[in-house]
Amino acid sequence: MCACPAQKLCTCSASSLKKTSNHRKQKRLFRKAFFFLQRLTRGNQTDTFRGLLLKSTCSFMKNSIFSLILLFSAALTGFAQDTIVLNNGDVLSGEILEQTASHVYFKSAAFGSISINPRDIAEIRFTQDQLGEITVPKDAIAKNEAKPPNLPASKKPEKAAAKPPQKDTSKKTKKKKQWSGQAGLAIALRNKTTSNLSGVYKDEKYETYRLYGNLNWKGERNSLRWDWTYRYSEDEYKIRDDFFNITQKYNRSFKNKNLYATAKTLYQRDYNRRIENEYLQTAELGIKWFGKDSRVKLSTSAGGGYHIYDRLDSSRSNKTSVSLPKFIFDENFSWKILSAQELEIIQKYTHLGNLDDYHLVFSFGVQNKLVRELFLRVEYKIDKDTEVFYDDKGYYDKALLTSLVYKF
Structure with a gap:
């Protein structure tokens, strides 16, 4: 291995020259490719861009x-x-x-x-x-409906007049009963004049018992009423004190409901008055003085009638038939003091005859509800007949009655 510096320098220069030549070759290849693509697309470039x-x-x-x-x-x-x-x-x-x-x-x-x-x-x-x-x-x-009147399109249609509210007739209303009535049992403490076997005037006090009642039918303007009364007792001589009465009363109201007409038919037998087979037929005109809803009720009527009866003498062996026209006056009053407890004052007066010879019945009392339809009634009653004489004294009967009444 050569350690000479000159040799190392030669080796580095050769490697640098090799890298430079490679770089130049790459540039040439890129230029050739660019010019080739430019030539390839030069003819259609303008048309494609325009499209x-x-x-x-x-x-x-x-x-x-x-x-x-x-x-x-x-x-x-x-x-x-x-x-x-x-x-x-x-x-x-x-x-x-x-x-x-x-x-x-x-x-x-x-x-x-x-x-x-x-x-x-x-x-x-x-x-x-x-x-x-x-x-x-x-x-x-839309579906067919009731056609309203033609209206101009540009005008505001008038609203239909509002109908007044109608009363709901489906509500339950208390139905008026056409039939009604009552039945009662009374005990009376009596004070009366009577004729005994000796024919001498005598004032007596004793008790009697009564059964009474009535039945009513009421229409719109017509009404019918049937009353009956039976009384029984025995005096000191064990003579039966019989009294029996049955009455039918027809009433018709006029258009003015405060005015009315009434017709009454009566049959009666009264031992104390010494009367048998008594008949009375009357026709009357009357007026109601207060309204229907008032707590106070007062009615009066007056008219004429025909009276027929058989009167016995003091010995009760001989009969005398009597028939006379009579004047009659009736008055009825009631005042409901407490409506919740149905506490009521009642008063009645009947006058048959004239001012000299007459038969009158007057009663006054109080009636109060006990339970349901059961009432207690206490009343004072006067019965007077001037045509009956006991030793030149007229007949009278005073009684305090206490009774239980059932209404239906």
Whole structure:
């Protein structure tokens, strides 16, 4: 191995020259390839560039024109639309296709093709003065409805007058009963004049028992009532003290419901008054002084009647038939003090005859509800007949009655 410096220098110079020559060779190859490609593409270069430029220009113009068309359409639809104002305040914008008496066919971008009833429209604003012939799409045709009157399209239709609220007749109402009545049992402490076997006037006090009741039928303007009473007791001589009464009363109200007419038929048998087979037929006109809903009720009636009866003498062996026309006056009063407890004051008065010879019955009492339809009644009653004489003294019967009454 040579260690001479000169030899080393020669070796380095040879390697540097070799690298320089390789670099020059590469440059030459690159130049040759560039010139070859330039020659190869020199003939078609201009045509290709022009085609690409033309294509890009056409595409840009097409896109621009299409965009302009879309913008123009949007401008037309946004600023030249028909407007419908509904009764509830909503506003719809779009195109009115057709307008008839029963429908307005409308097309909007939000809802598509729809039909609107003119009764729901408050105002229509057109962008065109007239509408041409337009084919209505099938999906815009609504079902037939009742046609409202023809209204001008530009005028606001008048709202139909609001109907007054009707009462709900389906609510349950308390049905009035046509039939009613009552039945009672009374114990009476009596103070009366009577005739005994000796025919001497005597004032007696003792107890008697009564059964009584009535049945009522009431129509719109007519009513019927049947009353009955039976009383039984025995005096000190074990003579039966019988009293039996049955009465039918017909009542008819006039158009003015405070006025009424009444007819009464009575059959009676009264041992104390020494009367058998008593008949009375009356006709009366009356008036009700207070309204139907008032707690106070007062009615009076007056008229004439025909009275027939058989009167026994003191020995009860001889009969005398009597028939006379009579004047009659009836008065009935009631006052419901407490409606919740149905505490009521009742009073009645009947006068048959004239001022000299007459038969009167007066009663006054209080009635109170116990349970359900059971009532307690306490009343004081006076029965006086001036045509009956016991030793030149007229007949009278005073009684304090306590009774239980059931109403139905």
